[in-house]
Every structure is written in structure tokens, then in C-alpha cells.
Amino acid sequence: MTTVPTSAPTHSPSWIDLAACDFQDSRAWACELDARDPLAPFRSRFSIPPHTDGSPCVYLTGNSLGLKPHGVREILLEKLEDWAQLGVEGHMKARKPWVDYHLRMQPLLAQLVGAHVDEVVAMNTLTLNLHLMMVSFYRPEGRRTKILIEKGAFPSDTYAVMSHLRTRGLDPAEHLVQVAPRDGERTLRMDDVAARIRELGDTLALVLLPGVHYATGQVFDIARITREAHAAGARCGWDLAHSIGNAPLQLHDWGPDFACWCSYKYLNGGAGAVAGCFVHRRHADDHSIPRYLGWWGNAPGNRFEMRDDFTPTHGADGWQLSNPPILSMAPLLVSIPIFIEAGLDALRQKSLALSGYMMWLLAERATPGATVVTPSSTSERASQVSIAFARNAHAIHRALLHDGYIVDFREPDIIRAASAPLYGSFEDVWRFVDRLDGLARR
Ligand SMILES: Cc1ncc(COP(=O)(O)O)c(C=O)c1O
Numbered sequence: 001m002t003t004v005p006t007s008a009p010t011h012s013p014s015w016i017d018l019a020a021c022d023f024q025d026s027r028a029w030a031c032e033l034d035a036r037d038p039l040a041p042f043r044s045r046f047s048i049p050p051h052t053d054g055s056p057c058v059y060l061t062g063n064s065l066g067l068k069p070h071g072v073r074e075i076l077l078e079k080l081e082d083w084a085q086l087g088v089e090g091h092m093k094a095r096k097p098w099v100d101y102h103l104r105m106q107p108l109l110a111q112l113v114g115a116h117v118d119e120v121v122a123m124n125t126l127t128l129n130l131h132l133m134m135v136s137f138y139r140p141e142g143r144r145t146k147i148l149i150e151k152g153a154f155p156s157d158t159y160a161v162m163s164h165l166r167t168r169g170l171d172p173a174e175h176l177v178q179v180a181p182r183d184g185e186r187t188l189r190m191d192d193v194a195a196r197i198r199e200l201g202d203t204l205a206l207v208l209l210p211g212v213h214y215a216t217g218q219v220f221d222i223a224r225i226t227r228e229a230h231a232a233g234a235r236c237g238w239d240l241a242h243s244i245g246n247a248p249l250q251l252h253d254w255g256p257d258f259a260c261w262c263s264y265k266y267l268n269g270g271a272g273a274v275a276g277c278f279v280h281r282r283h284a285d286d287h288s289i290p291r292y293l294g295w296w297g298n299a300p301g302n303r304f305e306m307r308d309d310f311t312p313t314h315g316a317d318g319w320q321l322s323n324p325p326i327l328s329m330a331p332l333l334v335s336i337p338i339f340i341e342a343g344l345d346a347l348r349q350k351s352l353a354l355s356g357y358m359m360w361l362l363a364e365r366a367t368p369g370a371t372v373v374t375p376s377s378t379s380e381r382a383s384q385v386s387i388a389f390a391r392n393a394h395a396i397h398r399a400l401l402h403d404g405y406i407v408d409f410r411e412p413d414i415i416r417a418a419s420a421p422l423y424g425s426f427e428d429v430w431r432f433v434d435r436l437d438g439l440a441r442r
């Protein structure tokens with residue numbers, strides 16, 4: 001079944017032929033590539049933080065906090081002005097009325113994640129949405145009690161999963177299964193995940209994995225693992241914090257029961273921006289699914305009748321709790337359309353070219369002590385390149401920040417560098433590797 005299509009790219013993705021591309025280790029060559037990049041003008045739509053000398057930093061942290069698009073100031077000022085002029089009347093009379101403001105997000109989110117409009121909702125924060133989804137889709141029964149996650153999952157996910165086990169009286173030591181990379185390897189093999197799911201069989205209640213792993217940058221095969229989970233009779237959910245706006249997604253067709261994401265990383269929604277959630281259409285009107293209730297999940301027709309009975313709104317909207325946080329949602333109405341305008345396919349091509357160039361440069365330089373952890377296969381990587389350091393990792397990271405190369409560090413030894421294709425450049429990638437290499441050789 002064809003889902004909501006991604007927008008027709010306005011820029012041909014074929015401007016760089018990855019297979020034939022003959023990368024060169026030269027700043028001039030990187031600049032030449034930037035000059036040929038049809039997506040390069042999008043960079044000027046973002047505020048790039050200045051270094052101490054006023055020149056733009058080399059910003060490689062879209063995986064942590066994306067940059068502010070111009071236009072966010074204006075949309076926030078519009079909200080403040082509507083509030084000042086209308087007070088409570090803004091719910092109905094604001095230029096974009098607040099009462100159903102969240103509905104504006106749905107067509108945009110649906111395109112980003114490859115879903116139908118009624119399968120997505122912008123609400124809450126990521127960890128909270130994971131909790132709400134587990135209330136509904138972690139249903140231990142009889143032998144089927146276990147939750148499978150990856151070893152080294154983002155701590156908030158592990159905490160969330162452990163709390164659902166404990167609140168149902170189940171000991172995580174017995175019911176939480178963590179699938180790990182093989183000895184001597186740092187990324188998971190999907191074959192091993194699939195094998196573990198089969199092994200757990202009818203003891204498995206839920207599989208919860210990341211679309212892109214936060215530490216390694218590895219892209220998981222959502223379609224395959226979802227199929228495996230369902231074949232075992234388990235439910236399947238995904239943490240897409242590092243996937244949305246970064247890696248291709250076709251959630252409806254891939255069929256997970258749910259997925260959750262935050263919007264402050266690749267989506268450039270601003271710190272703490274409202275998060276999002278996908279609930280597959282097959283659950284859209286299943287009122288037997290237990291859920292936590294709030295008045296905004298109640299059908300809009302009788303939401304304001306102030307009755308005790310609850311009728312879930314059709315689709316993902318029915319999991320909402322509260323009225324939408326307008327100031328946290330508004331920036332996304334500026335930032336997501338930029339993705340649609342650029343074209344998701346074109347962005348994907350550029351993202352692969354940027355991360356491919358970074359990996360190629362690191363290999364070419366044979367930077368001492370540095371090992372790229374992110375898989376090189378294009379099906380298993382997106383924008384982020386994770387580099388493990390055998391020594392001096394903290395010192396190298398500190399020196400990079402000091403010099404205006406904004407990358408982040410994850411314990412115990414990983415520097416993460418993500419060149420987001422909307423504002424990343426080949427020159428930035430070259431400069432980063434050049435500086436990193438210099439520091440590693442000191
Ligand atoms: C993979 C992953 N999951 C969960 C979270 C927690 O997100 P939040 O603080 O928005 O709940 C993060 C935050 O960076 C993350 O990277």
C-alpha cells in the first residue's frame with residue numbers, strides 16, 4: 001500500500017554521483033562541491049552560531065540540537081502578539097487559532113515519517129510519549145512478558161522500559177532483554193536482533209529499538225525487525241529521535257505499532273520542542289487498547305461538553321492528553337516546510353555524501369587513535385559519523401569546541417559529528433576532519 005508520498009524533490013538528487021564520486025582531500029575541492037550543491041542556498045536560512053572571532057562555527061551537532069531557522073522569531077512574535085491582543089479569545093480568533101493548532105502539524109509530520117495524517121500527532125516530549133505508548137502497547141500476559149531493547153540504549157528509554165516492568169510487578173533482571181553487538185564489534189547485526197526475537201518467541205511482548213542509534217549513528221532496519229517482532233506475536237515500537245529528518249521512513253508500510261520522536265535534533269524545532277508520535281492505523285479506532293486519558297484525546301465533538309465519559313478521537317490524536325503547547329509547536333511550522341521544500345530524497349543524497357566524505361577523509365588521513373564506529377554501508381548510516389578515540393578523547397573534544405568546531409561527546413570515548421544536509425557543507429566537513437586530525441597527532 002502506498003502511503004502519503006514524500007514531496008516531489010524540487011532539486012535533483014543526482015547532482016553528486018556517489019558511486020562514481022572521486023573524493024579529494026582538499027579544501028578547494030570541498031568548496032567546489034559546495035558550489036555545485038543545489039541545496040547549498042538553504043544554509044542561509046539558518047542562524048549559524050558565531051565563533052569568538054565572529055566567523056560561523058563549524059556546526060556538526062544537528063543530531064543533538066538543530067539550528068534555528070530564520071522565521072522562527074516572526075512566528076513566535078505573531079503568537080505573542082495574538083496573545084497580547086486577544087487573550088483567551090486567541091483559542092478561536094488568533095491568526096492561526098490555538099484550539100486546533102496541533103492539526104496543522106499532521107500533514108507535515110506524515111510526510112516526514114511516511115504515514116497517513118491520522119497516524120501522527122505532535123504532543124508532549126519524547127520520554128513521556130514512550131511511556132504513553134508502553135501503557136498501550138506493552139501488555140504482558142501469561143508467558144509473554146519480555147521487552148527487548150538494545151544494549152547501550154539511550155538511558156531514558158531504558159528507564160522508561162524498566163518503569164513499565166516494575167509498575168506491572170515484573171523484575172527487569174528477568175524480563176528486560178538487551179541484545180548486544182558481538183564481542184569486538186560496536187554495532188548490532190540485524191541478523192542477531194532477528195535471531196534473538198525468534199529465540200524469545202512467545203515470551204516476547206514488546207520490541208523497542210532506535211531507528212538510528214544515538215551513540216553509533218547506525219541506521220536500523222525498521223521494516224525487517226518489525227516483521228520479525230510481529231511474526232513472534234510481539235508488539236513493536238521505535239524511538240526515532242535520531243531518525244526523523246535524518247533517515248528515510250515509511251512507517252505506515254513498515255508497520256510498527258508505534259513510534260516516538262523529539263523535534264529539537266534534525267527537525268530544528270528548538271530546545272525542548274514538542275515531540276511526536278506515530279500510532280499505526282490498525283489501532284486507530286481500537287477502543288479496547290488501554291491508554292492514559294486526557295481531555296484532548298477525547299473526540300473533539302464532545303470535548304467541551306465536560307462529561308465523565310471518554311470517547312477517543314480517531315487515530316493518533318486519541319492519545320493526546322493536553323491542549324497543544326502553541327509556543328513550542330510554532331517553530332516547527334517554520335522548520336518542517338523547509339524539509340519539504342528541499343525534498344527528502346535530495347536531502348538524503350546530500351546527507352550520505354556528507355557523511356561519506358567525512359568517513360573517506362578519516363580513512364584517507366588514517367587519523368591516529370580514531371576509529372569510525374558508524375557502519376559505512378549507505379543502508380546503515382545517515383548524517384551522523386561516530387568516531388571512537390583510543391586516547392585523549394575528552395581533550396580532543398574540548399579543543400575542537402574551543403576552536404569553533406561544534407561536535408559532541410558521548411561516554412566513554414565517542415565524538416559524534418553530524419553534518420545536517422540543510423545547513424551542512426563539504427567545506428565544513430573538510431575543515432573538521434583537518435582540525436581533528438591535527439589534534440589527534442599532537
Ligand atoms: C535516542 C533518545 N531517546 C530519548 C531521548 C530523550 O529525549 P527527551 O529528553 O526529549 O525525552 C533522547 C534525547 O536526546 C534520545 O537521543
